[in-house]
Amino acid sequence: MTPLALEALQFAYPGQPPVLHGIDAAAAAPAVIGIVGPNGAGKSTLLDLIAGQRSPTAGQCTLGSQPVHRMPRELLCRQIAHVPQLVPADVPLTVEQVVLTGRLPHGSGLFESEADYAAMEQALLRTRLTAFRGRPFAALSGGEKQRVLLAAAVCQAAPILLLDEPSAHLDPENEAAMWELFGELKQTGHLVLVVTHHLALAAQHCDRIWLLNHGRLAADGSPCEALEPARLEQVFRVPFHWHQNPEGRVFLTYGH
Amino acid sequence: MATDPRRPITARLAVAAAAALAVTVLTPFLGGSGMDYGKLWRGESPDWEIFLNLRVPRTLLAFLAGAALSLAGALYQAVLREALATPSSLGVTSAAALGAVAAIALGSGEETGFPLVWIAALAGAGLVIALVAALGRIQRFSSFTLLLTGIALSGISTALILLLHSLAGITRSFQIAHWLMGGIDAVSYPVLAALAAAVALGAVWSFRQARLLNVLMLGEAWAAGRGIDHRRLNWHSFAVGAWLVGTVTAITGPIGFVGLIVPHLLRRLCGPDYRLLLPLSLLAGGAFLVLCDTLSRTVLAPVEIPVGVTTALLGGPFFVWLLWSR
Numbered sequence: 001m002t003p004l005a006l007e008a009l010q011f012a013y014p015g016q017p018p019v020l021h022g023i024d025a026a027a028a029a030p031a032v033i034g035i036v037g038p039n040g041a042g043k044s045t046l047l048d049l050i051a052g053q054r055s056p057t058a059g060q061c062t063l064g065s066q067p068v069h070r071m072p073r074e075l076l077c078r079q080i081a082h083v084p085q086l087v088p089a090d091v092p093l094t095v096e097q098v099v100l101t102g103r104l105p106h107g108s109g110l111f112e113s114e115a116d117y118a119a120m121e122q123a124l125l126r127t128r129l130t131a132f133r134g135r136p137f138a139a140l141s142g143g144e145k146q147r148v149l150l151a152a153a154v155c156q157a158a159p160i161l162l163l164d165e166p167s168a169h170l171d172p173e174n175e176a177a178m179w180e181l182f183g184e185l186k187q188t189g190h191l192v193l194v195v196t197h198h199l200a201l202a203a204q205h206c207d208r209i210w211l212l213n214h215g216r217l218a219a220d221g222s223p224c225e226a227l228e229p230a231r232l233e234q235v236f237r238v239p240f241h242w243h244q245n246p247e248g249r250v251f252l253t254y255g256h
Numbered sequence: 257m258a259t260d261p262r263r264p265i266t267a268r269l270a271v272a273a274a275a276a277l278a279v280t281v282l283t284p285f286l287g288g289s290g291m292d293y294g295k296l297w298r299g300e301s302p303d304w305e306i307f308l309n310l311r312v313p314r315t316l317l318a319f320l321a322g323a324a325l326s327l328a329g330a331l332y333q334a335v336l337r338e339a340l341a342t343p344s345s346l347g348v349t350s351a352a353a354l355g356a357v358a359a360i361a362l363g364s365g366e367e368t369g370f371p372l373v374w375i376a377a378l379a380g381a382g383l384v385i386a387l388v389a390a391l392g393r394i395q396r397f398s399s400f401t402l403l404l405t406g407i408a409l410s411g412i413s414t415a416l417i418l419l420l421h422s423l424a425g426i427t428r429s430f431q432i433a434h435w436l437m438g439g440i441d442a443v444s445y446p447v448l449a450a451l452a453a454a455v456a457l458g459a460v461w462s463f464r465q466a467r468l469l470n471v472l473m474l475g476e477a478w479a480a481g482r483g484i485d486h487r488r489l490n491w492h493s494f495a496v497g498a499w500l501v502g503t504v505t506a507i508t509g510p511i512g513f514v515g516l517i518v519p520h521l522l523r524r525l526c527g528p529d530y531r532l533l534l535p536l537s538l539l540a541g542g543a544f545l546v547l548c549d550t551l552s553r554t555v556l557a558p559v560e561i562p563v564g565v566t567t568a569l570l571g572g573p574f575f576v577w578l579l580w581s582r
Contacts, residue, residue: 053480074483082481087474088337092528101471105483110467110531111262149478156482 003028004050004160004191008059011045019045020215022059027208029159029191032182034202034223036195037212038236043195044085046212047162050193051082063160077105081156083149085164085195095132095140095148099123102155123155126181142169150178154185161185163194167201179205199240203227203252211235227252265532269539276539280319283550284311289558310442317448318440318549318563319542321504322514324455326541328497329515330522330534331462334469335493338399339523339578342515343501346402347384347409349512352498352505354413354420355380357432361424374506381502384409385494393487438509438564440549447507454503458496459538465489466530473528511545511564513571518544520578 009023020042027033035043048054050061052068060067063079071079081102091098102123103116112120124130129151132140137148146166153161167175179201182192186207196202202209202223209226211219213235219226224242232240232254240254284307285291295303325343332341343349359376387409392402421432468489472479476486504511518541519533526532545563548570552561 051481053477073480073485077481077483082477084475084477084481087478091473092523093470093473097470097529098474101474101478101482104467104471108467108483110464111260117260 003064005062006050006059007062009046009049009056009061010058011042011049011054012057018057018215020049023217025210025217025220027191027193030186030189031207032186032192032194032205033208033210034194034196034206035210035212036197036199036202036227037218041212042215043212044164047082047164047193047195051080051162052076053082074105074108077156077158079158080160080162081153081158082162083153083164083166085168087145087149089138089145091137093137095129095135095137095151096120096124098137098148099129099152099155102152102157105156105158119155119157123151126154126184127151128177143171143174146170147174147178150181159189160191161193163192165195165197167196167198175201199227199232199254200252203250223252224250261529261531265529268526268532269535272536272539276319276543279543279546280315283546284315286550286554287311287557313442313445313448314440314549315546317443317451317507318546320448320451320455321440321508321511322518322545322548323538323542324451324458324500324504325511325514326518326537326544327455327459327462327534328500329541330519330530330537331469331493331497332515333519334472334530335490336399336402337473337475338403339520340403340516340575341399342513343381343497344410344510344512344515346388346406347413348381348406348498348501349505349510350410350413350417351384352377352381352502353436353510354417355502356435356506356509357417357420360432360435361420361428374503377506378499378502380413381498381505382495384413385498389491389494392490435509437562438511438567439560439562440508440545440552443507451503451507455500458500459535461492461496462534463531465493466534469493469530469534470528509562509564511567513567513574514541514545516578517567517571517574520574 004027006023006025009020010018011020012018023046035046037043045054049056050068052071055069062068063071068076099120100112100116103112103119106116107113124133127147127150129147132144132148137145140148146169150163150166153163167178170178182194182205185192206223208221209219209223210217211226211231218235219231229240229242236254238254239256240252243251243253245251291306292303296307329342332343332346333339355376355378356373359373363372388402388406391397391405397405417436421429424432468484471482471484472486472489479486519537522533522536522540526536548566549563552563552566555561
């Protein structure tokens with residue numbers, strides 16, 4: 001698996017102060033990495049830069065030795081599948097059609113191939129969406145739409161997945177299933193970078209945490225290291241506590 | 257198992273092609289003035305000449321113009337993801353008309369033929385769509401704001417057309433007034449061949465983008481994550497739309513609403529898949545304008561209604577209904 005490296009990565013919108021300052025980090029599969037931080041910390045912008053959808057104003061993000069924003073798009077999208085935070089709510093396609101959009105980097109012919117359909121079947125199965133296949137995307141709930149987009153990213157068969165708040169609209173059952181799926185993807189050799197506000201779930205399921213604050217990487221390490229309560233309190237301005245249950249599992253809670 | 261869309265798309269296109277062919281073949285036999293079909297069958301004058309040199313080229317022009325306008329409408333709706341985006345609402349039709357009117361008003365004598373008017377109409381359409389696209393890119397205008405911008409630009413073009421019209425001499429002024437009504441007149445076969453080639457170029461390019469336009473329905477961020485250079489796709493689609501509209505407008509004058517009515521009805525009937533919708537818009541748009549032209553030249557015969565008037569009378573209420581049903 002080609003390693004991903006962020007080297008002194010900086011980004012600013014034209015005429016604006018930098019959103020991200022000198023981010024240095026590296027990641028390699030298999031792993032699930034949680035990207036956490038307060039609103040406006042630069043998490044989504046960081047994903048955009050890794051996805052090659054924005055060019056850094058300084059530094060670079062490389063895949064292997066190639067800067068991602070200079071890689072041919074199709075080639076990059078065969079390596080990285082990016083699921084943005086928002087897509088239009090009224091997309092007039094069925095679940096199957098949305099999932100199949102993930103196959104575009106594998107051949108931009110007018111029609112999908114047999115391999116594309118096979119990949120779609122697998123993706124529907126893995127995301128427990130087979131029963132939804134014929135439904136209109138627009139008629140789904142927010143959480144179901146998130147699962148369909150995740151299925152499309154899985155269908156893209158890229159070794160790196162960038163997911164921007166994928167569990168934002170999910171109920172506990174589907175949220176737990178989604179985090180389990182991230183674990184399964186890791187087992188099959190994927191690198192999953194997931195932006196989330198659910199620190200407790202990130203602590204439970206991620207191998208590593210990138211904690212962003214004011215556009216800087218405030219911590220990069222295991223959940224216990226990165227989500228150290230004193231640091232979290234400094235970043236989020238509320239007290240955090242680690243707990244351990246009798247079975248030895250650790251939990252993170254916050255608030256007074 | 258998922259169904260391969262190839263078969264239903266091919267079947268529907270075959271039906272649409274057969275229907276469009278039937279309309280195009282049959283309508284030249286209909287007209288305000290009676291035709292002696294026996295003479296026509298025997299190739300005798302004057303019916304044979306009327307048929308061959310007036311009715312057939314007119315039908316072919318209506319088909320090609322309708323096809324191009326409808327395809328341009330479908331393209332604009334795809335890239336802006338807005339059902340109300342049409343060559344008219346984006347100001348492209350008016351700008352093409354302004355270019356053409358400028359060529360007619362300022363040109364001298366025989367220079368006001370097809371090539372000069374065509375270049376001027378293309379320049380007008382291209383300038384306006386470039387402005388709309390640039391505003392969308394630089395100012396990050398929403399589709400709806402771009403439509404409002406297009407309507408404003410259309411108003412400016414119309415004002416300039418009126419200015420040119422008032423400054424032109426009597427002959428040119430009449431020429432401009434007639435041209436502005438949007439009409440399908442018999443044109444020479446070489447002009448038709450040039451138009452067919454221009455429409456074919458735009459159509460082939462558009463059809464090749466159909467799968468990308470399907471992905472674009474999920475937004476630009478999603479499309480970028482699937483490897484689409486959405487900025488380039490948008491610019492090219494705007495340019496191809498302007499090419500189609502400018503070319504048609506140069507020959508027929510401004511004809512509105514075809515790019516609104518046809519793609520929208522087809523989307524409701526056959527779904528949003530652009531692999532079907534784009535070629536279907538081409539075929540149905542062509543057939544639609546042939547039927548409108550037939551209506552225009554028969555309903556008040558021997559008086560002919562300009563086809564732009566007929567499409568506006570049909571399209572205006574359709575537009576209101578569309579707004580109502582949103």
